[in-house]
Amino acid sequence: MGLLLAVSYSQEVKWMSIGDLHNWYSAAGCEIEVGRTGQVSDQQDGLRYPAFYRVQDNQAAKGLWLGAANFHDPVVNKDYEYKVVHAGPRHLDIENETIPVEMTMDGKYDHPNVFVDGDPATNLQYLDNVNNVDPSLPSDRRINNTVQTSIGVQMKRTIYAFSHPEHQNYHIQEYVFTNNGCFDKDCTTNYEQTLEGFQVYLQYRYAISREGMVYDGGWLPQSAAWGHNTMNDVIGEHPDAPSNNDQYYDDGEVIRGLFSWQGYHSDASFDNIGGPNAPGEGHLGAAQFVGVVTLHADTSPSDNADDINQPSTTWFITSDDPTTSGNDQYNETKSINEYTNYMTVGHPDLSQAEIVGTGNANQFNDPRTGSNPGGTSQGIGFGPYTLAPGDSIRIVVAEGAAGLSREMCYLVGQNWKNEAHTDNLPTSSALHTHMIDNYHRTSNDNNLYKNSWVFTGVDSIIKTFKKARENFYLMESGQSLPAPPEPPSIFNVTSGGDRIIIDWTNEPESGPGFGGYSLYRLKFKPDTTVFSYNVTQGEIDSVDETIATIWTLDPGVNEYEDLTAERGFDYFYFLEAFDNGTNDDIVLNSSKFYTLTNKAASLKRPPGESFDDIRVVPNPFHISARDLQYGVSAPDRLMFLNIPPVCTIRIFTERGDLVDTIQHSDGSGDEAWNSITSSRQIIVSGLYIAHFDMPEGNAIRKFTVVR
Numbered sequence: 001m002g003l004l005l006a007v008s009y010s011q012e013v014k015w016m017s018i019g020d021l022h023n024w025y026s027a028a029g030c031e032i033e034v035g036r037t038g039q040v041s042d043q044q045d046g047l048r049y050p051a052f053y054r055v056q057d058n059q060a061a062k063g064l065w066l067g068a069a070n071f072h073d074p075v076v077n078k079d080y081e082y083k084v085v086h087a088g089p090r091h092l093d094i095e096n097e098t099i100p101v102e103m104t105m106d107g108k109y110d111h112p113n114v115f116v117d118g119d120p121a122t123n124l125q126y127l128d129n130v131n132n133v134d135p136s137l138p139s140d141r142r143i144n145n146t147v148q149t150s151i152g153v154q155m156k157r158t159i160y161a162f163s164h165p166e167h168q169n170y171h172i173q174e175y176v177f178t179n180n181g182c183f184d185k186d187c188t189t190n191y192e193q194t195l196e197g198f199q200v201y202l203q204y205r206y207a208i209s210r211e212g213m214v215y216d217g218g219w220l221p222q223s224a225a226w227g228h229n230t231m232n233d234v235i236g237e238h239p240d241a242p243s244n245n246d247q248y249y250d251d252g253e254v255i256r257g258l259f260s261w262q263g264y265h266s267d268a269s270f271d272n273i274g275g276p277n278a279p280g281e282g283h284l285g286a287a288q289f290v291g292v293v294t295l296h297a298d299t300s301p302s303d304n305a306d307d308i309n310q311p312s313t314t315w316f317i318t319s320d321d322p323t324t325s326g327n328d329q330y331n332e333t334k335s336i337n338e339y340t341n342y343m344t345v346g347h348p349d350l351s352q353a354e355i356v357g358t359g360n361a362n363q364f365n366d367p368r369t370g371s372n373p374g375g376t377s378q379g380i381g382f383g384p385y386t387l388a389p390g391d392s393i394r395i396v397v398a399e400g401a402a403g404l405s406r407e408m409c410y411l412v413g414q415n416w417k418n419e420a421h422t423d424n425l426p427t428s429s430a431l432h433t434h435m436i437d438n439y440h441r442t443s444n445d446n447n448l449y450k451n452s453w454v455f456t457g458v459d460s461i462i463k464t465f466k467k468a469r470e471n472f473y474l475m476e477s478g479q480s481l482p483a484p485p486e487p488p489s490i491f492n493v494t495s496g497g498d499r500i501i502i503d504w505t506n507e508p509e510s511g512p513g514f515g516g517y518s519l520y521r522l523k524f525k526p527d528t529t530v531f532s533y534n535v536t537q538g539e540i541d542s543v544d545e546t547i548a549t550i551w552t553l554d555p556g557v558n559e560y561e562d563l564t565a566e567r568g569f570d571y572f573y574f575l576e577a578f579d580n581g582t583n584d585d586i587v588l589n590s591s592k593f594y595t596l597t598n599k600a601a602s603l604k605r606p607p608g609e610s611f612d613d614i615r616v617v618p619n620p621f622h623i624s625a626r627d628l629q630y631g632v633s634a635p636d637r638l639m640f641l642n643i644p645p646v647c648t649i650r651i652f653t654e655r656g657d658l659v660d661t662i663q664h665s666d667g668s669g670d671e672a673w674n675s676i677t678s679s680r681q682i683i684v685s686g687l688y689i690a691h692f693d694m695p696e697g698n699a700i701r702k703f704t705v706v707r
Contacts, residue, residue, distance in 0.1 A: 018141055020052065047290060050406060052593075063203030067083065067198070071083035074189055082197075096184075101154075104131040105132075106134050110133055114595055137480075138480035139172075144156075148182055173398065179387040192389040199384050219285070221272075221362070224262070224362075227319060237311075247431060253308070260378065262275055285409075289461040290402075292398070294311060295396040295397060295472045311382050319374040398469075420536075432452075485511045493597060496603070518575070521549040522573070566603070573596075576592055576595075605670040608643055608644060615640075618638065621704070636676070639672055639673075648692075685705055
């Protein structure tokens, strides 16, 4: 809401996109509101989970503020009681404040070259820009980001992403802050001083999730798209005085974390926990829990032991608080307010979620400001530290997302919509019971069923935090997770006349304990659900072969001929290499994202042998049967079949108006047309004439469209 960007800017971004969690990262050190594209429709942009499916963004904005007390600024030759520099949640100045120095990505290996019919066909062409290959990396991908700030501190941010099946839904983010005395990228202005009260303050504005929001599905209230009804809870903020909902690692140490979910909204006409598609078939479009766990915070520059009392600040902040925009590093009044009332304010008695309870989160008013037009963000602050010249402190967090599987989102949501099978409740943990008792409105058994399942996501995000810490400890000891098989370097799909041929290189087979390949075929679109749910029977078909097919192939097989594809349909493929289970306590597979195609393959009919063989299919085309014709990916498609290898197809209305012209030159006997005129309009009902102009002569076919 109210996008108020302080300056125009353009910064480099890189994506982490090889696991189930995809996010973009800015060279400026923080991912601000609409900071990647500048488009209001991208209010929710990033932290995509589960990333295999479209519009799963949960991130609205982030902020990174650094502050110090009793500070001399040599740029303006002024002493400040408090000085604060900012990146986000709206303000960004990459020339004078948070100045990018380096942004590179290392990969354990590069992404494969993926082709469909000779064309590049992978999203990783632009979502996975690897600068250096290093097989010894502890992660699949590592971003190295250095930022010089105008508070005389250099920040090195290192981000790790993993494709291990149990560790692909979080990113570990390490921050090292060094008092280097530089105030610009080239250190032309340098001033040595001890930084007193140095504080690191991070803000997280989540909006869960994009699928049902105004710019996409449209079944949830508009303001949910900017996180108006986001709920934020904090755990582990008082290690010496734990609360009832605090959680613990297996060694007994308290988990220091925050997590967020979609809360109640006053404009929803239905119980909107989990974001069910109430106007549609009911599936849940916002069942994610997202959050951040603190893995390490130095006690001091001279004591690198983890300080269990960090973060020292966990107050929430209203997302449209005037302090979140119009920031000015040289305005001392603003810096004093930011430092004393936000960055170092300590811990509230109750979290925002605890205050809201079962109320409408979009109507929550911050007790400090009295209003809340834009929802609530969660802040965490680390410090205060004293940094002498050359001193550094290190902070490590992990950000993750979890929740119900896509299958369960459909099962639970459709059961809720149809009031079926709602007596099947999940096993409840103490934390899950806490969620139901405090954040579920007592209404009816149908809503209790849905919300009980949605709130199992809290256990999932806690499990994610534990996995992140386990992995972090491995990395700290110089070890790493067992590695899944490497993907092939080339994955190639070729459309043929009676088959689609898929082939790949054999690099995965050189890894330890190689087990084979799983080849997936998806009908209609690249994020087609593999499963289907029969709400009448209450059963999930885990592999619905009318829309998806999986072939298991032995080692040594590097080509497969798909002989079951149907003419006129779009098909997408991906390959997973898997091991035999000896490398870990589970079977490990390479990430689907390495080979997932984004261009359709389809059967190419051989050229027709006679003008008499030319057909238009379907004929007639009837809108009521569109989903039964060439599928959801091409609901308006007509096919011209048995045509010559080269011809010009002109389509006319019954009265002779030219609708469209198609140049057919690929040598096949097929040409698809999606009922779109040359002026990009969908054709209306009526009789149409297709004229085929060929080197050997001409032919005419008539077809009817009913809309």
